[in-house]
Amino acid sequence: MRISEIRLKNFRNYSSLKVCFEKRINILVGDNAQGKTNLxxxxxxxxxVRSFRVKEETDLIKKDCDIARIEGLITSQTGEKRLTALITANGKSLLVYKNPVKKTSEFIGQCNAVLFTPADMDFFEAPPKVRRRMMDVELSKLxxxxxENLNQYAKVLKERNTYLKQERPDLQYLEVLxxxxxxxxxxxxxxxxxxxDFITERISSLFCRFMDENHVIAVKYDSEFENYDSLYDQLKSKMASSLKRDIALKITHVGIHRDDARFLLNGFDVPTFASxxxxxxxxxxxKMAILEFIVSKINxxxxxxxxxxxSELDIKKKERFANLLPKEVQILITTTEIGEIKGWEExxxxxxxxxxxxxxxxKEGIR
Ligand SMILES: Nc1ncnc2c1ncn2[C@@H]1O[C@H](COP(=O)(O)OP(=O)(O)OP(=O)(O)O)[C@@H](O)[C@H]1O
Ligand SMILES: [Mg+2]
Known part of the structure; x- marks a missing residue:
């Protein structure tokens, strides 16, 4: 899959933009605050269908304008698709070609992009919701x-938590929820x-090639369960035993909204052990392992x-990282210094x- 063209209208600091991208590696060079991350x-x-930087989508609309428009031409084995997102103060609308899409879930994933941002450097120290979001974003795209299950879960969870705030919640209704x-x-x-499990299978070899050292990485799903047989029965009994606590503290304690992904380097917790x-x-x-997971799913x-x-890597690691990237993948990479880009043929x-x-x-290439 690749993006062959993007058009922006009143998005962030872009008034009107059209760019056609190369099939393989696209380097976006510019000084600070010019619009690289915005692109x-x-x-x-x-x-x-969300910003990785802001919650308020109106921040995406160019100052003093009413509508931001993002239009991308996505090419894959199944052909070409023109995707459009319109963002206004009253919400957003999504179109495939010129046809409005009713459900966000039908739009997400038509353009599947994996992102690295400098903010990811806090990934392991961040609160569990950041790692949950990583899982949810990748899985929702696929x-x-x-x-839809996730959205529905969030809705019912909110309802249950609101209901728990009542003076004397009805136990039968709580049971239904x-x-x-x-x-x-x-x-x-x-x-x-x-x-x-897929990430665990792949990440060690990717990390070792990158570091040129031997290590073992494991990623564990950190949840209420020690085993994953008869999940229904286990959840049922965990929720039942948490009921008193839920009512007393007026919040739902058991469920996927509490789960986490735990990373281990040579058996030790990454946040406290890794450099x-x-x-x-x-x-x-x-990120590379996620790339492979996506390929395994959508081919x-x-x-x-x-x-x-x-800017985060030394020269050797820059080259090793460039070599880790599969030849088939389209890459858009930003930099302030073109000299930093190492490891690729011009x-x-x-x-x-x-x-x-x-x-x-x-036009002159990279020199
Ligand atoms: N809604 C908006 N309307 C107009 N300009 C905006 C809007 N949001 C952000 N900007 C401008 O966009 C610029 C920042 O762009 P961006 O974050 O893409 O920079 P960058 O090129 O990635 O810089 P750096 O190298 O520092 O990361 C700033 O000048 C900022 O004022
Ligand atoms: Mg930036």
Whole structure:
């Protein structure tokens, strides 16, 4: 899968933009605050229908304008698709070609992009919700059913928590809500586990190639369960034994909204054991493993968006990282210093200059 063209209208600092990308490696070079991350944010928005930087989508609309428009031409084995997202103060609308899409879950994943941003450096230290979001974002791009279950779960959970705030909640009604939560979360647990098992299988070898050292990485699904047989019965009894506590503290304690992904390096917890450098390499190895997971599911590589990745790496690691990237994957990579880009043949590079909300191909190549 690749993005062959993007058009932006009143998105962030872009008034009007059209760029055609190269099939393989696209380098976006520019000084600070010129619009490099904004461009990746726009492509990522087409993939996940959310910004990876802000909650308030109106921040995406160019100052003093009413509507932001992102339009991308996505090419894959199944042909070409023109995806459009319109963002206004009253919400957003999504279109495939010119046809409005009713459910977000039908839009997500049509452009599948995997993103690295410098904010990912905090991934292992961040609260569990950040790692849950990583699982949920990747799995939602691959399955509309996953996303719908997740949305439904969030809705019922909110309802149960609100209901728990009542003076004397009715136990039968609580039971109905608990039953719904149990049934909604079983497929979510199964998908998250399958995802993390796949990551565990691949991440060690990616990390070792990257570091040129031997290590073992494991990723564990950190949940209420020690085994995953008869999930229904286990959830039922855990929720039952937590009922008193739920009523007393007026909140739901058991469920997938509490789960986490736990990373182990040579058997030790990554957040407390791994060095800064190891964490940096590990997050990149994780992104590569996610890439492979996506290929295993949809039989095509996602687009890889790398924001400022090379400034984090020394020369050897830059080259090793470039060598880890599969030849089939389209990459958009931002940098302030073109000299930082190492490890690729000049012939496979497309270089673009990003300046104050404009982007132009850099004809002279990288020198
Ligand atoms: N809604 C908006 N309307 C107009 N301009 C905006 C809006 N949101 C952000 N900007 C501008 O976009 C610019 C930042 O762009 P971006 O984050 O893409 O920079 P960058 O090129 O990635 O820089 P760096 O190298 O520092 O990461 C800033 O000048 C900011 O003022
Ligand atoms: Mg930036």
């Amino acid at each position: 990746l944010e726009a492509i990522s928005f087409l993939s996940t 399955s509309a059913v996953y996303m 608990s039953e719904q939560l149990i049934n909604l979360q079983i497929p979510i647990i199964q998908s998250r586990r399958e995802f993390l 800064q450098g190891q964490k940096r390499m590990l997050i990149l190895a994780l 095509t590589y996602p687009i890889l968006l790398l924001d400022d990745v090379f 012939s496979e590079l497309g270089v673009f200059i990003v300046k104050n909300g404009f982007i132009a191909p850099h």
